Amino acid sequence: MTLHHDIHGRTDDGAPTLILSSGLGGSGAYWTPQIEALARHFRVVTYDHRGTNRSGGRGQDTIAAMGDDVLDLAVAVGAERFHLMGHALGGLIGLDLALRAGSTVDSLVLVNAWGKADPHSGRCFDMRITLLEKAGVEAFVAAQPLFLYPAVWMAEHAPRLEAEIAHGIAHFQGREAVLARIAALRAFDVEARLGEIAVPTLVVAARDDLLVPCTRSLALADAIPGARLALSDFGAHAVNITEPVWFNAAVGSFLASVGGIAS
Structure with a gap:
């Protein structure tokens, strides 16, 4: 089954492919603030993870299986090689793919990701699971912005x-899917293998991320050979949404420097 996906931007034969993989929510629309800037230089592929949003089927329960979905998607869009930008869980997918023998990933952008989940993130996920199990879908979705955005940004x-909460409730991916995806990201651990990653990597993080301490990103940048770090003081977990100008400039500069942006 080919996942629901959208292709934006360049269509010429020389256009490099950039696949964008979102986090726990699994929606390709998460990357809307990045599309216009990236589509000038790339064939940008956004997709809904299996079992979420517009992609059908039962959701995958391991990061490796989610990585297999990305490889199938790359074949479906005719990309022999590709760049990958992933947010949180999507970043874990990128790490998994980059560590595979014969990897077809040309570069990675890891946004508020990790090689191994921090215990603090585990507490946050425990609270979110409790909300889902004890208070229901509405409470789970309503609490989600607290983990994604800075307080002042939410107030503004x-x-x-x-509108986001209403949409999230109406299109909720299902209790079992959420629990399986949380379990997959909590089980993921490649800390001991980060030194094996051989592709150019940009690590992006925000100091005020409530869900994933920025120290997880600092650890990635330290352990991945040659990795670069873009660290914002403000923006929280969804920094690409709350600080899109800064974010797009940082990502664009990186991709240009590694040859990902074609003329």
Whole structure:
């Protein structure tokens, strides 16, 4: 089954392919603030993870299986090689693919990702699971912005958040899917293998991320050979949404420097 996906930007034969993989929510629409900037230089592929949003089927329960889905997607869009940008869980998919023998990944952008989950993130996920199990879908979805955005940003974007919560409730991926995806990201551990990653890597993080301490990103940048770090003081877990100008400039500069942006 080919996952629901959208292709943006360049269509010429020389266009490099950039696949964008989102986090726990699994929606390709998460990357909307990046599409216009990236589509000038890439064939950008966004997709909904299996079992979420517009992609059907039962959700995958391991990061490796989610990586297999990306490889199938690359074949479906005719990409023999590709760059990958992943947010949180999507970043774990990128790490998994980059560590495979004969990897077809040309570069990685890892946004608030980790080689091994921090115990603090585990506490946050425990709380989210409790909300889902004890208070229901509405409470689980309503609490989600607290883990994604800075307080001041939420205060300034209240109507947007209300619409986002309503959409999240209406299109909830299902209890079993959420629990399986949380279990997959908590089980992921490649800390001992980070030194094997041989592709150019940009690590992006925000100091005020409530869900994933920025120390996880600092550890990635230290352990991955030649990795670069872009660290924002503000922006929280969804820094690509809250600080899109800064984020797009950092990613664009990196991709240009590694040859990902074609003329």
